[in-house]
Amino acid sequence: MQKEKHLSNIIKSKAKDLGFLECAILPVQELADEKEHFQKWLNKEMHGKMAYMARNLEKRLNPELLYENAKTIIVVLQNYYPKATQKDETAPVLSKYAYGTDYHFVMKDKLETLLSFIQNEIAPCNGRPFVDSAPVLERAWAKRAGLGWVGKNSNLISVTHGSFFFIGELMLDIELPYDESKLVRDHCGNCTRCVDACPTKAIVSNQVVDARKCISYQTIELRGDLDEKLKGQFKNRIFGCDICQDVCPWNLKSKPHDEPNFLPKSKLLELTRDEWHNIDKPLFKDIFKNSAVKRTGFKGLKRNLRFIQPETDG
Structure with a gap:
């Protein structure tokens, strides 16, 4: 038993x-x-037009169908809370998670390194990392692992870290010493700050977000025209939205990350309101090279900028 715990501690x-x-x-x-x-x-x-959410339901619920012979899942959290945010308070707002290099690449590289370490130092095995790119119910696994509870805004919230973090998984075809199941109770209580603060009223009930009303879905996932019924409700957001997290009392515990890959280019934080609205393709490519913002692309970002720009601006 002591040896097994030792192996677990080495991996952690x-x-x-x-x-x-x-x-x-x-x-x-x-x-x-x-x-x-x-x-x-x-x-x-x-789920709106995210058709992929409706596919592979059984794989989402049963990882053995997703990764053959899967026996172990390692769940990790990665902090992305920044030390500094955009300087111009009137400028269009970018979600904090998109300040630096795309987290999919950063976390996948780290999980690949962890896999190699386990293969070389613990036991021969096969494994596959997952970072928000396959049908994995990441919050459910993190909750089961005792890393937090699911808040009213459907985000995983940690008593220690708040909610400004990514969740990643590493599936292995070997058994390892497992942690005891220790579900964290819901600490939201009667607080409704996230519900009240959501400008589009996307949080429709406890732990249920209607993606069709969510600013993150509209500005990132949705292709084509944005929902005109939501015009004037975006609070200057152009890629993602942190409002429900910004108002969460548990995020008073958030501490800035020390991940070099997540550091933004200084120009990004210094962009003024006018510079954002007049951004051209060369500047976009310079600032958002290897960024998650490339998911919506230059055309998508310009669409979002037009959507939040008051008609009086011309």
């Missing part, structure tokens, strides 16, 4: 060395408890 220590906030090791199991909640969300078409 390596994860911390790689810059992860937290690391938990769990056995792969079916997430049967999540099915009803997720299916209801889909049935109400709250």
Whole structure:
């Protein structure tokens, strides 16, 4: 037993060395408890035009169908809370998670490194990292790991770290010493700050977000025209939205990250309101090279900028 715990500590220590906030090791199991909640969300078409959310439902609920012979899932958290934010308070607002290099690349590289470490130092195995790029119910796994609870805004919230973090997973085909199941109770209580602050009223009930009303969905996921019914409600957001997290009392505990890849170019934080609205393709490519903002692309960003620009601006 002591030897098994030692192996677990070695893996977690390596994860911390790689810059992860937290690391938990769990056995792969079916997430049967999540099915009803997720299916209801889909049935109400709250996923909007994200058709991929409705595909591979069984794989989302059962990782063994996603990764053959999966026995272990390692769940990690990665802080992205920045030391500094945009200087011009009147400028269009970019979500904090998009300040630096695309987190998909950064976290996947770290998880690949962790996999190699386990293969070389712990036991021969096969594994696959997942970073918000496959049908994995990441918040459900993080919750099961005791890394936090799911708040009213549907984000995972940690008593220690708040919610400004990414969640990643590493699936392995070997068994490892597992952490004891230790669900964290819901600490939101009667607080409704996130619900009240959401300008588009996208948080329609406890832990349920209607993506069609969500600024993040509108500015990132949606292709084509934005919903005209939401005109004037974006609070200057042009890529993602942190409003429900910014008002959350638990994020008073958020501490700035020390991940070099997430540091923004100084020009990004210095862009004025006018510079944002007049951004051209060369400047876009310079500032957002390897950025998550490339997901919406230059045309998508210009669409978002036009949407928030008052008609009196011409």
